[in-house]
Amino acid sequence: xxxxxxxxxxxxxxxxxxxxxxxxxxxxxxxxxxxxxxxxxxxxxxxxxxxxxxxxxxxxxxxxxxxxxxxxxxxxxxxxxxxxxxxxxxxxxxxxxxxxxxxxxxxxxxxxxxxxxxxxxxxxxxxxxxxxxxxxxxxxxxxxxxxxxxxxxxxxxxxxxxxxxxxxxxxxxxxxxxxxxxxxxxxxxxxxxxxxxxxxxxxxxxxxxxxxxxxxxxxxxxxxxxxxxxxxxxxxxxxxxxxxxxxxxxxxxxxxxxxxxxxxxxxxxxxxxxxxxxxxxxxxxxxxxxxxxxxxxxxxxxxxxxxxxxxxxxxxxxxxxxxxxxxxxxxxxxxxxxxxxxxxxxxxxxxxxxxxxxxxxxxxxxxxxxxxxxxxxxxxxxxxxxxxxxxxxxxxxxx
Amino acid sequence: xxxxxxxxxxxxxxxxxxxxxxxxxxxxxxxxxxxxxxxxxxxxxxxxxxxxxxxxxxxxxxxxxxxxxxxxxxxxxxxxxxxxxxxxxxxxxxxxxxxxxxxxxxxxxxxxxxxxxxxxxxxxxxxxxxxxxxxxxxxxxxxxxxxxxxxxxxxxxxxxxxxxxxxxxxxxxxxxxxxxxxxxxxxxxxxxxxxxxxxxxxxxxxxxxxxxxxxxxxxxxxxxxxxxxxxxxxxxxxxxxxxxxxxxxxxxxxxxxxxxxxxxxxxxxxxxxxxxxxxxxxxxxxxxxxxxxxxxxxxxxxxxxxxxxxxxxxxxxxxxxxxxxxxxxxxxxxxxxxxxxxxxxxxxxxxxxxxxxxxxxxxxxxxxxxxxxxxxxxxxxxxxxxxxxxxxxxxxxxx
Numbered sequence: 001x002x003x004x005x006x007x008x009x010x011x012x013x014x015x016x017x018x019x020x021x022x023x024x025x026x027x028x029x030x031x032x033x034x035x036x037x038x039x040x041x042x043x044x045x046x047x048x049x050x051x052x053x054x055x056x057x058x059x060x061x062x063x064x065x066x067x068x069x070x071x072x073x074x075x076x077x078x079x080x081x082x083x084x085x086x087x088x089x090x091x092x093x094x095x096x097x098x099x100x101x102x103x104x105x106x107x108x109x110x111x112x113x114x115x116x117x118x119x120x121x122x123x124x125x126x127x128x129x130x131x132x133x134x135x136x137x138x139x140x141x142x143x144x145x146x147x148x149x150x151x152x153x154x155x156x157x158x159x160x161x162x163x164x165x166x167x168x169x170x171x172x173x174x175x176x177x178x179x180x181x182x183x184x185x186x187x188x189x190x191x192x193x194x195x196x197x198x199x200x201x202x203x204x205x206x207x208x209x210x211x212x213x214x215x216x217x218x219x220x221x222x223x224x225x226x227x228x229x230x231x232x233x234x235x236x237x238x239x240x241x242x243x244x245x246x247x248x249x250x251x252x253x254x255x256x257x258x259x260x261x262x263x264x265x266x267x268x269x270x271x272x273x274x275x276x277x278x279x280x281x282x283x284x285x286x287x288x289x290x291x292x293x294x295x296x297x298x299x300x301x302x303x304x305x306x307x308x309x310x311x312x313x314x315x316x317x318x319x320x321x322x323x324x325x326x327x328x329x330x331x332x333x334x335x336x337x338x339x340x341x342x343x344x345x346x347x348x349x350x351x352x353x354x355x356x357x358x359x360x361x362x363x364x365x366x367x368x369x370x371x372x373x374x375x376x377x378x379x380x381x382x383x384x385x386x387x388x389x390x391x392x393x394x395x396x397x398x399x
Numbered sequence: 400x401x402x403x404x405x406x407x408x409x410x411x412x413x414x415x416x417x418x419x420x421x422x423x424x425x426x427x428x429x430x431x432x433x434x435x436x437x438x439x440x441x442x443x444x445x446x447x448x449x450x451x452x453x454x455x456x457x458x459x460x461x462x463x464x465x466x467x468x469x470x471x472x473x474x475x476x477x478x479x480x481x482x483x484x485x486x487x488x489x490x491x492x493x494x495x496x497x498x499x500x501x502x503x504x505x506x507x508x509x510x511x512x513x514x515x516x517x518x519x520x521x522x523x524x525x526x527x528x529x530x531x532x533x534x535x536x537x538x539x540x541x542x543x544x545x546x547x548x549x550x551x552x553x554x555x556x557x558x559x560x561x562x563x564x565x566x567x568x569x570x571x572x573x574x575x576x577x578x579x580x581x582x583x584x585x586x587x588x589x590x591x592x593x594x595x596x597x598x599x600x601x602x603x604x605x606x607x608x609x610x611x612x613x614x615x616x617x618x619x620x621x622x623x624x625x626x627x628x629x630x631x632x633x634x635x636x637x638x639x640x641x642x643x644x645x646x647x648x649x650x651x652x653x654x655x656x657x658x659x660x661x662x663x664x665x666x667x668x669x670x671x672x673x674x675x676x677x678x679x680x681x682x683x684x685x686x687x688x689x690x691x692x693x694x695x696x697x698x699x700x701x702x703x704x705x706x707x708x709x710x711x712x713x714x715x716x717x718x719x720x721x722x723x724x725x726x727x728x729x730x731x732x733x734x735x736x737x738x739x740x741x742x743x744x745x746x747x748x749x750x751x752x753x754x755x756x757x758x759x760x761x762x763x764x765x766x767x768x769x770x771x772x773x774x775x776x777x778x779x780x781x782x783x784x785x786x787x788x789x790x791x792x793x794x795x796x797x798x
Contacts, residue, residue, distance in 0.1 A: 004458075004459065004462065004479055005459075005461070005462075008462070356426070356739070356743075358426060358427070358745055358766070359427065360767070360770065361767075372771075374767075374770050376454065376746075376770070376776045377776070378460055382459070382460040382461070384461075385459065385460050385461025385462065386460050386461040386744075387461075388461060389460075389461035389462070389463065389743075389744040394461060394462065394463060394744070395463075396463045396464070396465050396741075396742055397458055397462050397463060397464050397465060397468055397478075398464060398465035398466075398467045398468040398478070398482055398483075398485075399465040399466070399467055399484065399485025399488070
């Protein structure tokens with residue numbers, strides 16, 4: 001199916017805008033209404049009246065997706081065949097020069113005592129500047145035979161390790177025991193071809209202990225989320241699109257980079273994101289706009305906060321719609337009901353708006369209306385084909 | 400799934416009637432109603448009240464199908480795994496004796512000047528009788544070593560070339576340059592096993608130039624749509640049905656022949672089709688009735704014409720229903736909204752009527768009612784199983 005869509009895609013001037021409200025789907029609270037039903041969203045409701053609603057199942061019925069599979073599905077990639085590690089997605093999103101075939105891992109500076117036993121897994125949460133100093137020390141002194149090892153700072157006690165070389169595979173266990181009082185673990189390969197990387201990681205740990213000795217409180221490192229970065233076919237290759245990502249969080253920027261999107265910088269508010277969107281409107285034909293706080297309020301169990309977040313989203317909908325994309329879709333990567341304080345398996349509402357969208361009878365944008373919507377129920381993975389179709393970017397199949 | 404249905408199919412006396420209104424699905428016009436909603440269709444609406452509606456996605460969400468995949472899906476064949484060239488479908492529909500393994504192509508008589516350069520790609524649209532004369536000339540004089548080559552007249556300047564022999568493959572480029580002033584192109588194989596057919600086509604062109612010399616204006620041929628005809632398992636083999644096609648256009652007659660239907664002749668009006676249907680009612684258990692003008696009006700952008708075409712369809716519904724099929728389905732191979740003047744990806748309405756159809760609340764037959772219909776949303780490919788089931792032609796699966 002993916003190859004059918006790809007073979008029919010054609011490049012045109014029409015524009016597709018996909019707004020992902022992270023963790024969009026909710027669950028009825030004491031009032032009987034969901035967070036989205038509770039929120040006052042007159043602009044989204046207007047688009048619902050003019051367009052059509054539907055319901056997306058992110059991965060498969062009953063599956064609670066992480067953000068990676070949630071977004072890969074929305075982007076038209078099979079989220080089961082293409083499981084990408086969180087480490088790789090985060091690292092891609094930080095701007096580190098990660099290349100296909102590299103193995104990357106998340107790294108914590110920690111404190112060990114004279115016997116090498118862990119006394120603080122976060123090295124007293126050292127400031128970013130202290131983390132950066134130790135990264136520089138490591139890079140100046142590391143020397144692992146057979147592989148190029150490079151460390152990058154992230155924030156405070158956190159960093160990234162990148163191993164570059166031929167035939168590296170990352171199916172390797174963490175060295176972080178997730179507990180105090182013990183020694184860092186030895187990395188172990190889960191399959192034969194990953195044995196070299198396990199050895200490299202163990203050499204890295206060993207050398208880091210020597211290099212960081214005396215640099216308390218951050219006098220050791222722990223490694224986790226070791227994973228190989230494999231390239232996916234890009235939006236350009238698959239859909240003949242020229243896509244751009246307008247997101248603030250590394251994870252979403254990472255998954256966008258993975259599929260070939262240009263990732264915009266220079267904003268850290270929702271309003272700033274819309275400014276950026278408007279600035280690049282003439283330069284692209286696919287726009288991925290990501291709003292984070294619907295999810296984070298859901299994760300916090302903050303029902304009212306999540307409802308308010310939808311109102312925050314809604315405040316910019318007029319400006320977005322005024323750009324007149326050929327098709328404007330609003331949906332999410334998964335549900336995050338406040339009552340569960342976590343991602344869930346519940347399907348997510350979809351709003352489609354545009355000239356060729358067949359209107360239905362829905363008058364509000366919410367989970368319940370979406371179930372009755374004219375766009376029907378489908379897998380998230382099928383959304384991209386619909387977006388391309390509505391933007392007249394797919395050739396006819398067969399004569 | 401196809402093999403499951405096939406393994407359960409049993410032969411019974413009950414009758415299935417499938418009416419395909421080509422390009423059935425529309426889009427709201429200025430009045431807010433679609434073509435089908437605008438049309439006065441009291442007979443279809445009566446069946447909607449008594450039966451059940453649903454929505455079919457012809458190939459996959461977002462895919463705009465050609466007529467071939469659109470019909471193959473309705474007939475229960477995977478339209479992605481079974482892509483059949485338009486050339487083969489058209490030729491099958493003309494009554495030419497095409498057999499599995501043959502390579503067939505569409506042929507234009509054209510005019511070339513003294514240097515062999517094309518001056519008219521349609522040879523001044525010579526009358527059919529002139530085309531037939533040149534076809535006879537070619538058949539009397541062609542001699543291509545290693546293959547049996549036969550030319551058939553179609554209409555005016557158009558004909559068909561059939562190559563018959565062992566191991567022929569048709570992945571070969573056209574010789575029609577689609578432009579004036581140049582020489583006919585050399586056919587080229589797109590894969591190694593098609594090299595022999597490319598050579599045969601080039602020999603055919605070369606011999607035709609000699610045979611037709613002096614027979615201006617039709618003194619040369621151009622070949623296009625070269626394709627191998629591969630047999631599909633028939634309705635008899637798959638469903639134990641004895642099917643018949645009542646269609647006027649070659650394309651739809653061709654796809655019917657492809658799946659083993661008897662193809663009726665002797666009518667060229669809708670009323671004539673219904674007469675023919677009544678005549679053969681006792682001879683078959685599956686009836687494919689095809690109405691063309693809903694599509695052609697849509698393609699012309701003629702909203703009112705398409706609405707009138709539905710009224711034309713409706714005028715015969717009483718006679719069709721009076722035959723009392725066990726199940727009567729009305730749907731289409733794809734949408735052709737007048738506003739797009741082309742096929743589209745929008746799903747198509749389905750009407751199911753018969754003794755065992757679970758009724759729903761729909762009171763009219765149209766796209767919007769179909770979305771809420773009791774038969775739900777499904778792929779066109781799943782329709783045949785439903786039709787067989789409602790006609791009690793499928794055994795129980797498992798104990």
